[in-house]
Amino acid sequence: MGLCHGKPIETPQNLSENPINPGENNDLILNSSTGKTPKFPFYSPSPFRSTYKDSPANSVSVLSTPLRFLKRPFPPPSPARHIKALLTRRHGSIKPNEATIPEGDECEIIGLDKTFGFSKNFTSHYDLGEEVGRGHFGYTCSATGKKGSLKGLDVAVKILPKSKMATAIAIEDARREVNILHALTGHKNLVQFYDAYEDDENVYVVMELCKGGELLDHILSRGGKYSEEDAKSLLVQILNVVAYCHLQGVVHRDLKPENFLFTSKDEHYPLKAIDFGLSDYVKPDERLNDIVGSAYYVSPEVLHRSYGTEADMWSIGVIAYILLCGSRPFWSRTESGIFRAVLKADPSFDEAPWPSLSSDAVDFVKGLLNKDYRKRLTASQALSHPWLVGHQDVKIALDMIIYKLVKAYICSSSLRKVALRALARTLSIQQLAYLREQFTLLGPNKSGLISITSFKTSITKYSTDAMNDSRVADYxxxxxxxRYRKLDYEEFCAAATSVHQLEGMNTWEQNARNAYEFFEKDGNRPIMIEELATELGLSPSVPIHVVLQDWLRHTDGKLSFLGFVRLLHGVSSRTFQKV
Structure with a gap:
């Protein structure tokens, strides 16, 4: 819906004692064979470079937990081993010093078609310069155009060796990266795509050259902490481009400071998102299940292998946490420890500088780092958060969650519609601001009404090829x-209210109680169990009726507060299968 709602940084002396050497791989964990210690003062790049092969993190030590009947005597297995296996199957054998995925057994499929249909004769169009960076599955060099519209222009060329495309999935990943860049190019905060070439050895992706360096470098140069105003400026740019991607059905899956570049050394120049090598398409009603990304930024639902665009919002929450306090919210020396912290630990907001930051800033980060993805802010909601309201660069985009919520509302029972209308009446002015923005983007007519077809009409102006490839357009x-009548603003607010997101707020109990009072006055009436089951679309069965008895007050047969809250969440026969 729409709602607006660590560890301390090391001292400069400690920072100089453990410098980051950009010329070598900075191991995330203690290397058992060399005894080297981590070189990161408070932050590190992706841990997937070389930690898997020799790392003890692939196994989980047994804790001294007493054996108990009907309980697991050991902690759950680490997802690190599964990530290694998944990435090895996905991309085949890749040397750890050439990519951020683990080395595995050779699994190349003989006879793979590695032709993409891209332009030929790259060397006749560009003079290749020095290497400027390495990504997941390739490396990037500077280059200068020799002919055509890019003649004399400095560009960046991402080179993807075909020898590293050891599986059909790896080939498809490369093709999808180019397609996504081509479809989405043009956004102010996304690196501009120019062309793609290929020869027998490589794929060459020609893009805008950003000379300002990585956001990571700027974080380190500041000693790891930004003021609230400076952090706002960066996060607004990040959210703007992510909201644009999510509307097109593209989830980045590897958002981190290394994947944002400044176009100039001056931080007042735009910040650009790069490296869509792990990106994928996802429909609003679909979930992805492959585990990819960088350990410090991976969301809980990715580790549970069921996620959507919400995973990117978690990563932005981690970035926001780092920008504001200079330390990582989830940290350990092993992949297993990081994943356990992501799944179980809560980030600290008690240590400096959090007590000195605004309550809106803390609420903003907490809204992104909610472990329940259903309660997490979307990109458009984050841009509407009170902490960012008034920032000059905020560009509110249509939010696909609105489509999901309105679809669920239309398909709901009349009783649930009344309950949601009561809940919408409890929203604050700040919470309604986001909904008003979304309602306006849907193009109400002169009478202040929107039709269901408005949802299709409004999105066409933002549609790209990516939206078709992700099948968001089909959704x-x-x-x-x-088929549904036109919605006025009041009913739209009821339809676009996310109960789960309200539940994640401190005011939820008060919202629910107030909504129940409105419901008591306007919509609550005596109701039989059979009528309630029919209203909810449930087939008559004894177990269901036994459960529904708890929904009704025995004194007058009206819906109880417990039943009201359960009704707000929506039910189906599947809800009762476990009863």
Whole structure:
């Protein structure tokens, strides 16, 4: 819906004692064979470079937990081993010093077609310069255009060796990266794509050259902490481009400071998102299950292998936490420890500088680092958060969660619609601001009403080829095909209210109680169990009716507060299968 709602940094002396050497691989964990200690004062790049092969993190030590019947005597297995296996199957054998995925057994499929249909004769169009960086599955060099519209222009060329494309999935990843860049190029905060070439050895992706360096370098140069105003400026740019990607059905899956570049050394110049090598398409009603990304930024639902665009929002929450306090919210010396912290630990907001920061800043970060993805802010909601309201660069985009919520509302029972209308009446002015923005983007007519077809019409102006490839367009067409009367602003607020996101707020209990009072006055009435089951679309069965008895007050047969809250969440026959 729409709602607006660590460890201390090392001293400069400690920072100089453990410098980051950009010329070598900075191991995330203690190397058992060399005895080297981590070189990161408070932050490190992706741990997937060389930690898997020799790292003890692939196994989990047994804790001294007493054996208990019906309980696991050991902690759950580390996802690190599964990530290694998944990435090895996905990309085949890749040397750890050439990419950030683990080395594995050779698994190349003989006879793979590694032709992409890209332009030829790269060397006749560009003079290749020095290497400027390495990514997941390739490396990037500077280059200068020799002919055409880019003649004399400095560009960046990402080179993807075909020899490293050891599986069909790796080939498809490379093709998808180019397609996504080509479809999304043009956004102010996304690196501009110019062309793609290929020869027998490599794929060459020609892009805008950003000369300002990585956001990571700027974080380190500041000693690891930004003021609230400076952090706002960076996060607004990050959220703007991520909201744009999510609307197109593209999830980045590897958002981290290394993957944002400044176009100039001056931080007032735009920040650009790069490296879509791990990106994928996802429909609003689909979930991805492959585990990819960088350990410090991976979300809990990625480790549970069921996620969507919300995973990117978690990563932005980690970046926001780092920018504001200079330390990582989840830290350990091993991959296993990092993943356990992500799944179980809560980030600290008690140590300096958090007590001195604004309550809105803390609420903003907490809204992104909610372990329940259903309660996490979307990119458009984050841009509407009170902490960022008024920032000059905020560009609110259509939010695909609105489509999901309105679709669910239309398909809900009349009783649930009344309950949601009561809940919407409890929203604050700040919480309604986001919904008003979304309502306006949907293009209400002169009478202040929107039709369901408006959902399709409004999104066409933002549509790209990526939206078709992700099949988001199909989902929008499905929503637009539903038959329903026109919605005014009041009913739209009821339809676009996310109960789960409200639950994640401190004011939830008060919202629910106030909503129940409105419901008591306007919509609550005596109701039989059979009528309630029919209203909810449940087939008559004894177990269901036994459960529904708890929903009704025995005194007057009206819906109880417990039943009201459960009704707000929506139910189906599947809800009761475990009863």
């Amino acid at each position: 929008v067409n499905l929503v637009s095909s539903l």
